[in-house]
Amino acid sequence: MKKQQWLATIAIFLTMGVILLGAYTRLTDAGLGCPDWPGCYGFLKVPHQEHHIEAAQQAFPERPLEPHKAWNEMIHRYFAGSLGLLIAAIFFSALFRRQSPKMLPGILLALVVFQAALGMWTVTLNLLPLVVMGHLLGGFSLLCLLAVHWLTLHPQHQVQEPELRSLKPLAALAVMVLVGQIALGGWTAANYAALACIDLPVCEAGWIDRLNVSEAFDLHLGHDDYEYGVMSAEARQTVHVFHRLGAVITVLVLSVFLVKLWRRATSTTMKRLTAAAASLLVVQFSLGVLNVVLHLPLANAVAHNFIAANLLMLLVLIYVQIHRSNALLSKETL
Structure with missing residues (x-):
């Protein structure tokens, strides 16, 4: 069990690193820094020798090499590949060990394989927005899911609070609203x-008409x-406005949920x-x-992406804790 706990912990931090690198890659317009997949201009690393650079330019004349x-x-691909191997190790470690949860590691393996496919399509479809957003999600x-897997391997951190039973629908709503807002951000x-839009609180004058x-x-x-991008300026402004409105709704829904949760929670874990x-x-x-x-300063934009991922992770963990409390309570009353 200790081995699986360590694998899950390392995988969580590695995933955070991959998310950071993914955001940095996208925000530095490097999503097509290598126009092929999984290599780069036909090489396993960025070509730097003169004859390799010449071969790269001949192979992809429409996409001149920009080394940075x-x-x-x-680097993003190397980290993502390492994460894939680590999740495969988590799956096989659970598969060959008795009394280990196997369903979630199997889902994780399937998801990371699909993520690899999305990474490939991001390049081969030249940053198709639907694929880029899907890759983010x-x-x-x-x-x-790795955080939920970690929690499963650490039963001492699982709580049982009957007082939170009635908050389960609101917890589910909070997760769904945040997922929707993240999808809007990805779009x-x-x-x-x-x-x-560069004005606050909404947009430049006349934005409704546009x-x-x-x-x-x-x-x-x-x-x-x-x-x-291929959208018109008006369409991009519309997307931006919807994301801003979504932010207001998200703050309101999550604030109501978290205030109610704070008032009813009794365990230190749930309070934290x-x-x-x-x-x-x-x-x-x-x-x-x-x-x-x-x-849109680079560091700020990367942090915005990273904090969103961690906020979603915490809300999912909270929902799982409430759900498991309900399930345990139901078993006890049978």
Whole structure:
């Protein structure tokens, strides 16, 4: 069991690193830093020798080699590949050990394989927004499921609080609202709409007249290249406005849930999870405002992505704790 606990812990931190690197790669416009997959211009690492660079330019004349972008992309791939191997180790460790939970490791393995496919399609489909957003959600899902797996391996951190039973529907709603807002954020980033509005609290004057919902949420299939976006300015502004409105709704729903949870929770574990989630919610909203005010500084934008992943992870853990408390209580009353 100790081995599985260590594997789960390392995998969580490695996933956080992959999420950070993924955000950095996307925000430095390095998603196509290597125009092929899984290598880079036909090599296992970024070509640096003169004859290798010449061969790369001949193979991909439409995409000149930019070493700094290529390295951003390849480092992300190296870390993602390492995570895939680690999750495979988690699966086989659980498979060959009696009395170990096997379903969740199996789901994790399937998800990381699908994530690899999404990573490939991100490149081969030239940053198709639907794939880019799916890749983001897949990474966040991996982090959440690894955290649940970690909790399963550490029963001493599981709580049973009958007082929280009635909060389960609100907990589920909070998770769903946050997932929706993260998807909106991913759609905003994938369509290069993060700076479509630079005024607060909403947008520039006349923004309501410029809304174009049909184009903003069209999949825009069939383009050869999606780098730097294919939407009109009005559609990007619409996406941005929806993300801002979603942020307000998310803050309200999560605040109501976390306040109720704080008042009813009795265990130290649940109190800490609640306080941590509330703190991340405040930080996340502040980072979103700073993205607009400071015109999307790189470090701030990467942090905005990373905090969102961790906030979702905490909410999922809270939901799982409440769900398990209900399940244990139901067994006891039978």
